[in-house]
Amino acid sequence: MFSVSAAALATMAPATGAIAAIKAITLQAQPTDIQLSGADGPTSQMMVYNGVFPGTEIRLQQGDRLNARLENALEEGTLIHWHGIRVPNAMDGVSMLTQEVLSPRQSYDYRFSVPDAGTYWYHAHYLSYDQVARGLFGPLIVTEARPPDLDRDITVQLLDLKVDPNGRFDPETDTSAFTTLGRIGNDQRAHLSDPRPVRIGDRIRLRLINTATDRIVAVQIKGLLGRLVALDGMPLAAPREYEIVTLGPGQRADVIGDVTGAITLDDVRDDVHALGGLPISGERTRRQVAVASLPPNPAASLGRPTQNVELVMQGGAGGDVHGGFAGWAFNDVSGLSGQPFTRIRRNETLTIHLVNTTAWPHAIHLHGQHFYEIGPDGVVGDYRDTTLLEPGQARNIACRFTNRGRWLLHCHMLSHQADGMATWIDVT
Template structure:
């Protein structure tokens, strides 16, 4: 269906509350089936799988230094688990079936509890059959407020996503080898907080924090902001020591986040969050602007830093990661569970991608590190498609061409035929997944892991 059919068809969404749960997060989070109107009202509603019977799931909010204690109950027709994306948390609470926990069975409950040492913008999502379960709606925003929060008039969280729907409102099937072997599952409808082009009212002269989260299965969003001026102040939850002036285009790969602090400077009646597509730019959310101009604040905002774990590039352990496979490149063979298989046999198992010649999570880790060691991983994308490489449990920095370190991130966009190097300190003990967050790619073989021993 065409984007133009849907713009303006739904009522404006209400603003996400600044403190959805005051100082305490809910003690129970139910994963279940519910129906929600995603398409305009003249179309049928859609069966979604969701947390808290809402899509996206409820905004969970706490303060830096708090603990999250929440029981996840599974009323879905499949086992599930919850990954708390971007949090540097205890390994046993990371929510990865087969690595840190058994999946939560149908009718079962799992109690998650962990400290929140870092402020920032994060999200939670299913990590069981992720391509399907996240597409069906199993995710929500998670905001950890700074002890000394910046002075803003509004704090708006916007989760951008795309979803693939039929005109009868159903979500299409998940046994599509094209998705697995190409760019991944790309939707035909863009959403912001589960709606088409929702509205967030602003007043002239206000200073606003906008938290962008990409829950896309595979789409790389290129976003733009019109009518607002300001800075990018954090990436993937981690504050920038040197906030950057808001560029014309904001690239947000699957699972990445970006915090903006902007001033309402337009003299028009609306400002816009735009997605740039092949045939032009379209509003994915808009901001009605009203009121007389207020006195503008001056100067950029620098968020307080999160705990730092210095990286020793000189003494760092090293590894390489060669990404192969997919269509328009392919791979002739790869190892699976120690067995060498040809391309036809791999495709028969739904495997189209390999990391260092291995399809699927290997028995031995990419790196076996001691607590406190630094590590460097050189990555080469020898494929025709981009990949969003996500490390669980720790943040890493890009090693830049001049040998300096870029901002901390937990998900890096690696473009076709591109090489990059990342570095991190192994400060968090446990077995940590490292995989492509184009979820079809992970399902089809793009996953490895790193061990950190205390």
């Protein structure tokens, strides 16, 4: 059916020698009135952490420990998932799989170390299609022990809001959205952690995070002579040229480059939507050294796969009949059943043949570890936690499961997940 050569599945990376520190924070999930359309606009009741929209950036150094207390001040349950971080299974924040839903007026302490440098994020993982849309998310940035030489390091949260004609959050979602493209907003924007002007000649890092509930974005960056250096938090083996950076929901990309003019970010996937940018103020001498690779994160070699399995995406509007109970299914099963999609022993390698038989795109996200995208010729590609498949597309991914537990595998179009496109893998 498909195969990956053992020779292709070999990659190594050294561990970091950083000295660990502990960062303690409290994240209170609370209803808060937010002005989405500016200081003079009307307010919308959103769900946010600590009264801030979008969520406050958590920044640590590789190897540090995060002690994060979640306090639930909502009138409904909630949980936090630490997207892309290799956390212990009990810290993963998935209802029905790793943790009971946190009821109103309760708190829970998430405690874990961050083994990998890179760009990650945290978001609600209970009723996530609604809670993330209302603002329960934020960036989690893990810096390298020896970060690259930069003038600025800027996190860019790509937002997709659905608002009414008055600029208020619109909670209404047509039921057909759950079996088509999902909840697509009408107000796209980029929230930059540091919006101050840049100088021509500055070397900057843009950490792009697609926080949209369902929208795929194709980001075009002007005013920056840059290189793509990381995807989903994981450094590329070598900096890569790019024209457009396409990100499904939950995916991230890091770009490092030299400023050549006013920076603009546009989404050009369907039409041109201006997202935001950075103005120019002044100039400095441009560096003569090229953008270098980021230091690799620690990773075990993949080795020879012990299992080859197939995961077929089914359903949606226009799709064939399947055996699941909801709008979407994996292998004729909708949602989390009592049995995993597959079981595998810790440190074994699994190859999954992903097949999108539907008329709609899907961003397939694996919790707790990263996987390699495998090319049609069996060559190992990018190391990611979310892979985007267009309608009718198929792809192999390979993962060495070093993290024990019950790990969610789902479409990160959160409307698709809510309507059945989710399963799990048991790592024993």
